[in-house]
């Protein structure tokens with residue numbers, strides 16, 4: 410399935426103001442403080458069974474494309490940020 414690019418001028422302008430240091434600092438604050446307990450519980454308990462897929466409107470709306478499954482989205486975002494210890498940029 411071809412993914413659509415969604416334009417968001419407000420988001421795009423905000424991204425331009427980000428520095429690598431600010432991105433890393435903010436991500437690590439969320440990962441280590443703000444959401445640490447919830448993320449730890451999720452990472453330690455999710456067994457990638459896919460039972461939550463049908464509850465996700467993105468997954469259902471995109472013809473059940475596995476890359477839109479909740480666990481796939483988490484792996485592509487939060488887990489990648491955790492693995493890289495917040496050293497990501499606006500694209501990766």
Ligand code: SF4
Pocket residue numbers: 454455456457458459460461462479480
């Ligand atoms: S894939 Fe979804 S339903 Fe399965 S363990 Fe992970 S969060 Fe729970």
